[in-house]
Structure formats: structure tokens, C-alpha cells
Amino acid sequence: MNKKREKIFLWLILAAALAVRLLFLFRGLEYDEIWSLENFSRLSTGKIFSDLATPNNHPVNTLLIKFLDYGREKFWTIRLGSLFFSLGSVYLLFLLGKAFHRKYGWYAALAGAFLPPVIIAGTTARGYAGQLFFLLLTALALIKCRKGSYQWTITAAAAGVLAVISLPSSALYLIPAGILFILQLWKKRRLYPAHLTIFPPALLAAAAWYAVNWKNFAASSQFKVPVNSAGELLLWLSNATALNAIPLWLIIPLLLFYRKRHSAWALFFIIIFPLAAALFTSPAPARVYLPGVAAGTLLITPKLKNIRYNCAVAVLLLGIQFAVSLPVLPDTVSMDEMTAFNEINGIVTVYGANESYPVSWNHPESIELFFRQLHKASGMEYCALLLAEYKISGVDSSGKTVIKALPPELENISGSESTVILKLQKTNRIQPDTTAFAFYPPTDEKIHINNVKYLDAKELIYLNCWLTVPLNTPDGSCHRYALIAFTTDRERIFPPGMPVFTFVRK
Numbered sequence: 232m233n234k235k236r237e238k239i240f241l242w243l244i245l246a247a248a249l250a251v252r253l254l255f256l257f258r259g260l261e262y263d264e265i266w267s268l269e270n271f272s273r274l275s276t277g278k279i280f281s282d283l284a285t286p287n288n289h290p291v292n293t294l295l296i297k298f299l300d301y302g303r304e305k306f307w308t309i310r311l312g313s314l315f316f317s318l319g320s321v322y323l324l325f326l327l328g329k330a331f332h333r334k335y336g337w338y339a340a341l342a343g344a345f346l347p348p349v350i351i352a353g354t355t356a357r358g359y360a361g362q363l364f365f366l367l368l369t370a371l372a373l374i375k376c377r378k379g380s381y382q383w384t385i386t387a388a389a390a391g392v393l394a395v396i397s398l399p400s401s402a403l404y405l406i407p408a409g410i411l412f413i414l415q416l417w418k419k420r421r422l423y424p425a426h427l428t429i430f431p432p433a434l435l436a437a438a439a440w441y442a443v444n445w446k447n448f449a450a451s452s453q454f455k456v457p458v459n460s461a462g463e464l465l466l467w468l469s470n471a472t473a474l475n476a477i478p479l480w481l482i483i484p485l486l487l488f489y490r491k492r493h494s495a496w497a498l499f500f501i502i503i504f505p506l507a508a509a510l511f512t513s514p515a516p517a518r519v520y521l522p523g524v525a526a527g528t529l530l531i532t533p534k535l536k537n538i539r540y541n542c543a544v545a546v547l548l549l550g551i552q553f554a555v556s557l558p559v560l561p562d563t564v565s566m567d568e569m570t571a572f573n574e575i576n577g578i579v580t581v582y583g584a585n586e587s588y589p590v591s592w593n594h595p596e597s598i599e600l601f602f603r604q605l606h607k608a609s610g611m612e613y614c615a616l617l618l619a620e621y622k623i624s625g626v627d628s629s630g631k632t633v634i635k636a637l638p639p640e641l642e643n644i645s646g647s648e649s650t651v652i653l654k655l656q657k658t659n660r661i662q663p664d665t666t667a668f669a670f671y672p673p674t675d676e677k678i679h680i681n682n683v684k685y686l687d688a689k690e691l692i693y694l695n696c697w698l699t700v701p702l703n704t705p706d707g708s709c710h711r712y713a714l715i716a717f718t719t720d721r722e723r724i725f726p727p728g729m730p731v732f733t734f735v736r737k
Contacts, residue, residue: 317353
């Protein structure tokens, strides 16, 4: 393929990569994206790079969200950073593929363009696309700076540091790459001034960042995958490799053909090192091992030149990689969980405290629907709560999540095993320590505050708290509505018109 055709083909691949990603760019935000947007992007830059106790804060991505947030009407803009990194990764895979074999950069570029885990990382506002981009840039720069180029050495050091602060797990890929680089220089018996002056400060900066934030990293270990048996280990390993399109089942046979190719063993080392390290540090979820996509793809690339029908084999290998990682793709059919209950009178959907957060983002119409449910039910003598199980969860007045188990002897009118629809009746008399509910349609903010105080509750939980946003009316006043679960420490008698309900028991 001559250079002109190669450039045209590359631009076609990049255009196709963009087109595929646009299919997923505008889907509803995922919970982790919303959490990063709401709870981390509002922090100061210093906090963004130090508040790392939960894995939802990927510093470089969070900083991008901070500048790309154009409001809830254009929530997809926070994904533009990941989109840029993902397209850049396709181009870097092309260059790295050419570095391993001149003719087959296009194969690596096609893998980056169409493999599901790379697509989803590139259309999700999290740090995985940025991590992959900076790790690929580091790898390319390390190959280019072997003869002491200051430009490429600076690029390798900067990209490595950015990979680390994109995702701390980048160290699992930088360590084997660094070892291989040092062995290469040792073999040549020569260190260049650029390496000695640029790499040590970058290494110290990254080490210092890890040291300062070590307690935060330790706190986030609760989110790792528990592995307590050989079966659980094999399940995690199969997910980590298959869902990331890492063709481990092809690696050993390929290495037998590569006995004299050090690059193949190097790529194998880069794939295996993070997986082996997981045995000593507890495995992370499968998405953490996304960079293995690149190493696995590049491992196959040089072998294609020795195969007679190399184009057909390449397409077959890509098809296998695509098929095994297909489950990563999200369901693109928008399913509003409330739709099925639009026509049922007096049913109020109650989401779990953590679930209601993204519901209001992914389905903005659910806020209006919830308002209608609440408004209608508040004026009825009997209504019902739709729950996933015999539990309600929400936040108390301090914002702390509360989960409350309900007794099984309540009247269930759902007739379904997958949902629980519990019957409520309006009442003006509440017994001590009895779970009751207050349904408040929109009222003036001050009146709402007084209504809540009037409950005189011993325990109070706001349900669907992320759906009950303030409503600003045309006259400029602010109205609030709420669904509240509460208990009292004494018998209470409320005015007859007050929308207070209790469960109906069997």
C-alpha cells in the first residue's frame, strides 16, 4: 500500500471510528459519570488530584468534565474528552502497528476503531480512554527515544505521568514497559543524557503522587473484585481478558511462531504483568485492564505478514475479538422503567437511594412523571408504592443514606415476583414507631419547610431525593415537593386533609 492510499485508508478508518462512537455518545449518562460530574468536578483542582478514595474520580477526566460541562440539556458534552482520546488512540495504534510491521498498521487501527471496549471507553466520561491514549503515546515515545532524542524522551515522560494521573492503575503497564526499556538500553550498553536528565524527575513526581495519596488508594480497595477460590479467579480472568478483547487463547500458539521475535515476548509481558499483579493486590474490575487490548492486538499484527491469506485472517481475528467483547456494548434501546405504570392510578415509584440519582439524568421526563404520580396520589384515600423489594432507601436530613427493611406482612397488590407494590391508606392518626409517609405536592419553599417540621418526626427519610428538584414558577417563587418516610416517638393526630399515609396490613 503506497503512502497516499495509506493516508486515505487511515482517514476512512478514523471517520468510521467517529461515526460508530456517535451512535453511543448521546446515550443516557451512567451512574459513575454522574457521580464524577456532581461530586468531583465541582471540587477545586487541588482536591480533584487528591480526593481519590473512591474510583469515580479519575483526575484528568474529572478536570475535563469541569470545563466541558455545559448543563444538563447537553450532558453528552462531558464525554468529548474521552471521544478525543479514543480517536487519538486509533491513530496511535496505527503508528505502533507500523512500528511492529510496516504493512499492518491498518489492522491495529481497525481494532481501535471497532472493538467494543475501546468504543465504550471513548463514549463514557471516565478516565479509561485518556489512560489508553497516554499509555499508547508513552509506548510510541519510548520506541522513538531509544537513541536519545530529547523531544521523544520528554514526550514519553510527560505521557507516562499523565497516564498515572488519568488512572493510578497505569503503573501496572508502565512498570513492565519501563523494565523492557531499561533492558534494551542495557543491551546496547549506553545511556543517553536525555534519559538521565528527564526520566528520573518524572519517576520521582509519579512516585510522590502515589505516596501522598496512598491512604486514598487503600480506601478505594473496597471496590475490587473478591477472589476466594480458583473458580472465582478463573471467572475474573476470563472477564478481564474476553471483555477487553485480549486474545489470550491465541498468545501461546503465536509465541511458538515468534521464537526469535523479542517484541512478541515483550508484549506478552505487558499483558501478563497487570494480571499477575492482581493476584497480590486483589483483582480490579475488568474495565481496568483495557490497555491489554492494544498489546493483544499488536501481538498479532507482525505475524500477519507470514500468512498467505493475511487480509482474510486479519478480518477473522478482528471478528473473534469483536464477538467475545460484544457484551461490553450497552443496550441502546431506551427503557423508561416508569412507563409501564403511567396508566395505573395512584402508584408512586420509589427508587433506591443510589438508583434515583441517574434516573433523573437518563430520563429527564421521569421528574415530571414522578410529580404527577405524587400529586395524584396525595389526594386519594388509597394509593401504592412501587418497590424493587421489601426495602426503602433514601437520605436523612444530613444527607446520609438510610436503608429500611419493611415487614413482609404488608398487603402486596403487585401480583408480580420482580416488583413489590404495597398498598397505602390515608390516615390522620400515626402510632409510635410506625412507618408513615407524607406526600407533598409542590408548595412554596417556606411552607414546605414548615410542613416537614410539623411532622415532628423521630426518624425522617427523603425518598427519590434526586427526583425532587426545586421547581421555579413564572412569578419567580420556588416550590418544593417531596415523598417522605417517617416515624414518630408518640401518637400523632394530623388534620384530615394532610397527605399522610400508612401501610395496609394483611
